[in-house]
Amino acid sequence: MTRIFFNEVVTRDGFQNEPAFVATDAKVALIDELSACGYAKIEVTSFTSAKAIPMLRDAEEVMGRIRRLPGVETTVLVPNVRGAERALESRADELNLVMSTSETHNLANLRMPREKSFAGLREVIEMAHRAGSGRVPVNVSLSCCFGCPMEGDVPEAEVMRWADRFAALDVRGLTICDTTGMAHPAQVRRLTRALQQRFGSLQLTLHFHNTRGMGLANVLASVDEGITRFDGSLGGLGGCPYAPGATGNICSEDAIHMLHAMGHDTGIDLPRLLAVARQLPSIVGHDVPGQVAKAGLITDLHPAPAYVAELRGQ
Ligand code: COA
Numbered sequence: 670m671t672r673i674f675f676n677e678v679v680t681r682d683g684f685q686n687e688p689a690f691v692a693t694d695a696k697v698a699l700i701d702e703l704s705a706c707g708y709a710k711i712e713v714t715s716f717t718s719a720k721a722i723p724m725l726r727d728a729e730e731v732m733g734r735i736r737r738l739p740g741v742e743t744t745v746l747v748p749n750v751r752g753a754e755r756a757l758e759s760r761a762d763e764l765n766l767v768m769s770t771s772e773t774h775n776l777a778n779l780r781m782p783r784e785k786s787f788a789g790l791r792e793v794i795e796m797a798h799r800a801g802s803g804r805v806p807v808n809v810s811l812s813c814c815f816g817c818p819m820e821g822d823v824p825e826a827e828v829m830r831w832a833d834r835f836a837a838l839d840v841r842g843l844t845i846c847d848t849t850g851m852a853h854p855a856q857v858r859r860l861t862r863a864l865q866q867r868f869g870s871l872q873l874t875l876h877f878h879n880t881r882g883m884g885l886a887n888v889l890a891s892v893d894e895g896i897t898r899f900d901g902s903l904g905g906l907g908g909c910p911y912a913p914g915a916t917g918n919i920c921s922e923d924a925i926h927m928l929h930a931m932g933h934d935t936g937i938d939l940p941r942l943l944a945v946a947r948q949l950p951s952i953v954g955h956d957v958p959g960q961v962a963k964a965g966l967i968t969d970l971h972p973a974p975a976y977v978a979e980l981r982g983q
């Protein structure tokens with residue numbers, strides 16, 4: 670049995686891609702309920718430009734109003750120095766910096782070349798490490814590590830090159846993102862093996878999207894290689910608005926249900942999480958991809974039809 674740590678990203682990756690703004694009250698209530706389910710970490714929001722990501726324009730208010738539970742870290746997505754100033758002001762427990770390993774996706778998503786992103790993020794890391802309130806840990810999310818929807822293949826060497834550059838800046842962790850669900854399990858095995866060998870001392874998190882139905886297979890391939898940290902999104906919402914064809918993340922409750930069935934421990938109260946997941950369609954106003962919230966646990970049995978009892982009696 671392995672202890673597996675989940676970072677819940679529905680209010681960031683999930684809500685950034687919703688067609689309608691989710692009210693601040695609903696975001697705060699949802700995060701408070703998720704905090705009580707046993708997550709290791711919650712990615713609450715992003716400190717991005719309101720023009721780029723209008724759905725998360727209430728980031729300060731959300732961070733100011735959520736209940737902080739001991740043991741549940743809050744992290745926030747940060748693309749630049751301005752975002753880091755706002756995130757530090759909001760007392761996030763961790764800054765999750767973002768840039769893409771694909772030049773084209775970086776230009777589409779962050780409107781700058783990768784070198785300019787890196788220079789800004791290096792400055793952010795220095796800011797976080799000498800923050801007035803004490804050192805704030807930094808994680809770096811690298812987008813498109815398994816392929817770019819515009820460029821195609823992203824060579825493993827390119828992923829390792831960016832990971833190396835951030836590791837040299839003393840970050841706490843790296844999140845390896847499959848932004849548009851291009852990863853397959855054999856590729857995941859290769860890359861996670863190489864990453865574990867080179868960055869064994871860092872927290873390595875895998876971030877999968879289920880765009881082509883390979884999400885849970887990729888989680889299993891990663892677990893087999895010793896990965897113990899995953900991003901997941903309630904209901905399977907999610908997607909980068911600036912990555913063509915992006916759809917939802919792996920569904921947290923489906924992934925957690927699978928891992929529990931296999932005997933792993935996530936620290937999450939699954940029945941409680943399912944009760945929260947069942948509220949999600951009414952929060953966003955549409956059906957969501959998650960399956961276990963609809964089907965129930967594998968231990969939730971159904972009564973047999975009456976004729977079965979009759980047949981037994983024959
Ligand atoms: N928070 C709030 N406002 C910000 C900001 C931040 N982190 N960064 C820039 N801005 C504001 C600037 O103050 C400026 O405002 P003004 O028009 O009122 O003067 C405006 O945004 C443009 O600033 P600029 O530095 O020219 O940014 P840009 O237009 O080149 O956009 C990013 C760059 C990175 C800010 C923007 O592309 C972004 O926020 N992207 C995030 C994408 C994302 O989150 N994708 C999904 C997750 S992978």
Ligand code: ZN
Binds near residue numbers: 909
């Ligand atoms: Zn994502």
